[in-house]
Amino acid sequence: MEFWRIRKLFLAVFCLAQLIGHAQTTTVTIMGTVTDEVTGELLPFANVYINNSSIGTTTNEKGAYTLANLPIGNIDVAVSYLGYAPIKQTLRFEQPGLKKVLFKMRQGVELEGVVIFSKKSKKREQRLKIITRELLGAGRFSKLCKLLNPEVLRISLDDNGHLTAQTISPLKIENRALGYLIHQDLSDFDFYEGKVYYGGNTRFELLKPANEEEENRWRANQKTAYQGSLKQLLTSMVSDSLRENGFRVFQEIPDSLRMFSRVSTQNGMSFIKNHLHNRIEEVRGRALIRPGELETERLVVSGTKLEVFNLNKRSSSPYSDMSYAYSVISFPQGYSVISPQGWLIMPNGIDIRGDLGNDRFANLLPADWKRD
Template structure:
């Protein structure tokens, strides 16, 4: 009887040891899928460290500050492609795309150039009517006209250097990051505006974007921010791409159509009925409905998905009324074109390699009042 109990006790110990080993193995496996990025930020000419430089993943809230010796550390990054941006006051912000195919510790050194004087721009020493007029246009175009726009403000407009060309193009750049406070979504956005061009009602702007989380004053404001973030997510590009990956376009309110190549069309032209252009006339002739699963393929890594389409996509958000080219589809309408035939995203809809994709229509109207960081996560 005693011997049987001893064997039973030993078996239990072996089983417990197995469970512990399994747990350790699983934990190690989970940890091993991430990347820790370390390195140093220095002056390109002198090699001197740039203390407290900002090192961050572009368009996200993931970032850190270097220490007093210019050393930085970014842990828990996913394998795959990331665009790192590095900024320091008085220096040109740099961006670099990195690809990590294996987990572990990676080291990248960044060397920054001192900032150059902006060329060909009109600098206003003091406030005047012309600058104020231009500033209103720039503010409107950056913040947008969404339901959240009035809760956003540009904190430091004085860093904008504004120019107007003879042909009527309104341009702007920043001497240091433009700070935008979005009190609707709970973010402070630091935007290095490399270029801004406004002409004939159309705007183009580019640069590096760093999101900083604001501290809510109470639990009520925290809930309000989260609710507004969910509203901003609905119908966004991130929402669309995540729905493609999950093959849930229709359930999420999207209808996606793919342009049929000329060689496969039934007819060479589309005829309107009684002068009315409808989607029904174009189906099986110029465009066809397509499911998300037909657009998505696995990438080289488990963190990647390929969105593949050799022809243009036409997208409708059926949960939002809007203008479209078709009288029978009065919903928010967008077009997406892939010059390279594809782009690379994460399963959550984060565009990691855009490959120069072009977007027009409703989805191209995102501004800072509704913009979410790429790493924003919806509730499971």
Template structure:
């Protein structure tokens, strides 16, 4: 058992915190970084939300009602690099100045134009970027010519970028997503995927009430069991109540190798050539993942600051997270990892994911987003979900309903 074959790291360097009931006002101006001249009709948005605006002729913008929280406010203008500023919105009005820099080639800079029509590479990119879930299959990139895809035979990396934005039409969730500043990387040897950028969402207009209801149902399905849903349950201390089971996974040597290495390391005399060769082979053997079935207590998943104002995700080794509220997507063909001891009765309807923390701890915001998404890597079911299942951070999930009762794992945590 281990991380799924494709590791998944998605970065949306933005977060929304707080309740939509508390709102503030945000306004400002977009100017050229050198001349400070206003940039008219620039796009300004709060990244990974549905909140966007266009500047006036004098470069000004205004968001009259912004839910209280922390955001990346981003300005985009043709011929300029993205300008970004992190802000915290409270009840008092505040103003910001964004100054994008020209994106023209600098002295000594080499500009390489990749062919955006390499069909095989582009097809592979769309599958890894949008995903292969039922919802992802209802997505399309409406400006494919804007995507520059290239493969490097030396590094074995498939990369993709866009000078301005990639536009995704998500017919399953009813959103039009503009993904600014795309930086995508797929390593064919490690099969690891990473991408980041600054997305903004626009709600699409439904054909009729029936389509709107379907979109709302699909959005709820995309939210339930997601990483955001889990992290919010950790923040709120409602892991079990929300239908999650969090378990610890440790990577250990295979038993035979562990015993052999232990015996050789304790040997008093000098190792023979054969013993040295055996030790080298055992050291090169892959580790196996050992699951500890007991549910992790909340204090082993999070730390609360002394002033009670901040919550941090913190756990040791790896975390296996099982969600019992929904069955996995029909297109998920990987075997679902075990969640309990052999012979234990466990619900068949479950989604099993893995979470690896790259830092000692990382801050969780009240809505389940991370202050630094680079601090975590997801695998298994969460690694299967990509842009096609992505929701804006200002999405309000429906009122919680009764969840499937959790299985009763061993009482003692290891």
């Protein structure tokens, strides 16, 4: 009996060692310094983080930092420091281990604009309401979100009617629905004729819950935000479980492969029949996913656009027989790189319109958020 106990203990320790060894050989640790580009001065307490995530750190008194346990592959590392222009650098590591990465920052420059509204201007307040609405969205979680420092926004109205904005330091968005303080370096915001575009570096910081009840509520809301999100859609593609998670995805058929059905009218004229399955066909997740160059990567491949329906959300769509939340996804390069957990490794390789394109900071989860 004692022999078997010792043997089981040995096997358990051996398996743990194997897991630890595997983790050590499949992750990257980056370290280095953050300095002034011109003077070479070390910058203490600068924020160094993985863009769109809650993974980050700050430099010490000597301007040095360390970020450990990062996955191999592409990593968007962003750096911010008061009085300096934020930077972002895409790094690619195909081998695990310790990597040295140095960041040089440039002191911030004046933002350009046609008409810049002063802090106490009534026009500024009107424009600020629009920007707040477009950043937070109109969902139920938006009521529990607010901008803590709107004074960092520089708002301008161009002659062509575009409402634009930038930040001189990170905009802080408190999301008490999901439990995050979001630091947003808004490099570009453009609102015109009801459509909005914005971009920049995003850092998620975990808020401290007041009690266990608030912590549980945040976790429940996070799960709600995950349902029907782009992250869940991409994860469902990888696991080939689109239908099981409430999605139906249709791929546009190229003109060269289409077989049109024609119907005749009373006047004898012939028309192409406009039906859901005539120009698009339903696809499974495995038909869209290919292996990446690394084990931490997957490719979502489609030469034509995808039309996505969220069966758990009733809404209008171009099709009378599919009254569900509707989105259109296209890949300008024919593919996009993601992680198996639905983390967009190449954000510029995907264009999203419709329901999935309406995500705002009120229901936005960090890329490293994990399910139970």
